[in-house]
Amino acid sequence: MSVPESEELCLDVSGGRSGQGPATWGQQAIWDAVSVLGDDAPRYNVSVGFELPAGRPRAAVLEALTRAARLHESLRTRLLPDGAGGLTQVLDAAGRFPVTVRGCEREDTERAGGQLLGELAALPFDCAGQWPLRIGLVEADGLVRYYAMALSHTAADGGGLRRLARDVVMLLDGVSPERLRELFPATQPLDQAAYQHSERGRKRDAASRKYWCAKLSEGPRGLFPPRGERVRDALFPNAVLHSPALLRAVDHVAAVRGVSGSSVLLAAAARQISLLGRAPEQLLQVVVNNRFLPGMSQTITTLAQEGLFHLRTVDEDFGDLVRRVHMSALGAYRYASYDKRLLDRDIEELRGRLPDLADHSCFFNDTREPELFRPPAGDTEVPPLERAAELTTLAWPVEFPPRKNLSFAMDVVDAPGALELAMTADSALIPRQDMESFLRGIEDAVVGDALATGCV
Structure with a gap:
């Protein structure tokens, strides 16, 4: 099917303060990660698109976007390298966003919107010369029916993206920017950086880096023994478990256990690591959104960093394991906000004294925020939990280039009417059959505990 003609616009925005200052820890960390990717840099972009069932006039949508850009300074922030590897963030009072408008038939809205979203997300950003946001609108019958936006990851993480989408919808519904400020007070990136460079911020950074070095000194040296021949440049397979049962069970x-859903899944993952690796002591890098910090719950910027989760033994009883994992995770979350450049320096210095550091090559990332957003499940009938488990599917959609110091990475993702576990692993340590048993074992543990505690 041919691509409809597009109209390219520039949306001029003015208003709000301007200024500059050092980059935040999150901006710098993402910049460092993206700068080495070359042509693969767009892989780090974050994006979202959704239908507007009622349809909105183009002018109303562009006005909502203008107000959002005045409200959230990360959308008007450029990042300038300082020549020594560091960054300066520059907040502009005025500038412009690129907007792509595409027309289609009414029944083709979702397909055309998804295609446009993919195109926007696949383009790199020049974060020094342009604002880190591009917009796509799909029109049918004279109204905007689909709204898409792609951002540089230096401007927002997944939590920031969800909050921005919420604010755009509320602005479209007539809520004023002033009211949004009252409902969702948010620290701006320049103010966040000022805190991080203050005495209190530096103390938090130093405490986090000290915690990391202690765990890397005392943690387990290996989680998975070699299981297969390591082939140079071999791709890492990606498995996706799609489970309607897990959504309810988690x-x-x-x-029932009085913990977070993330802790339930982290406990189940810890049990599977113990079974596959035959080592009860574990160390995982857990992505922490850091939005529990004062003033950060509604901030639209990039805040998420890794916490180092340490578990010394795996309880036989799953309920006991869940509760202990939850308490250990809370401790790790306290030390998940830091200057990553300084942490990397500390780790290299530690490696010079202690070459055999603890294995920290496993990653767990629960990307969901069900209290903020969960995809609608539609009108599909919800079967009893035991029968819902029969609807689980496992797919192998893609393979990724090998990543240094990675045994596995698992993302927890919301899907309409289901929960998905997406796992990428080094086949020399975790072959495909073990990846499948790992994911199905997580489902079995959580669904089994849900059934045992009265879920039907």
Whole structure:
């Protein structure tokens, strides 16, 4: 099917303060990660698109976007290298966003919107010379029916993206920027950087880096023994478990055990690591959104960093394991906000004294925020939990280039009417059959505990 003609616009925005200052820890960390990717840099972009069932006039949508850009300074922030590897963030009072408008038939809205979203997300950003946001609108019958936006990851993480989408919808519905400020007070990136460079911020950074070095000194040296021949440049397979049963089971177990859903899944993952690696002591890098910090719950910027989760033994009883994992995770979250450049320096210095550091090559990332957003499940009938487990599917959608110091990375993702576990692993340590048993074992543990505690 041919691509409809597009109209390219520039949306001029003015208003709000201007200024400059050092980059935040999150901006610098993402910049460093993206700068080495070359042509693969767009892989780090964040994006979202959604239908507007009622349809909106183009002018109303562009006005909502203008107000959002005045409200959230990360959308008007450029990042300038200082020549020594560091960054300066520059907040502009005025500038412009590129907007692509595409027309289609009414029944083709979702397909055309998804295609446009993919195109926008696949383009790199020049974060020094342009604002880190591009917009796509799909029109049908004279109204905007689909709204898409792609951002540089230096401007927002997944949590920031969800909050921005919420604010755009509320602005479209007539809520004023002043009211949004009252409902969702948010620290701006320049103010966040000022805190991080203050005495209190530096103390937090130093405490986090000290915690990391202690765990890397005392943690387990290996989680998975070699299981297969290591082939140079071999791709890492990606498996996706799509489970309607897990969606209900995680919520139920979290409520019964008095913990978060993330802790339930982290406990189940810890059990599977113990079974596959035959080593009860574990160290995982857990992505922490850091929005529990004062003033950060509603901030639209990039805040998420890794916490180092340490578990010395795996309880036989799953309920006991869930509760202990939850308490250990809370401790790790306290030390998940830091200057990554300084942490990397500290780790290299530690490696010079202690070459055999603890294995920290496993990653867990629960990307969901069900209290903020969960995809609608539609009108599909919800079967009993035991029968819902029969609807689980496992797919192998893609393979990725090998990543240094990675045994596995698992993302927890919301899907309409289901929960998905997406796992990428080094086949020399975790072959495909073990990846499948790992993911199905997580489902079995959580669904089994939900059934045992009264979920039907």
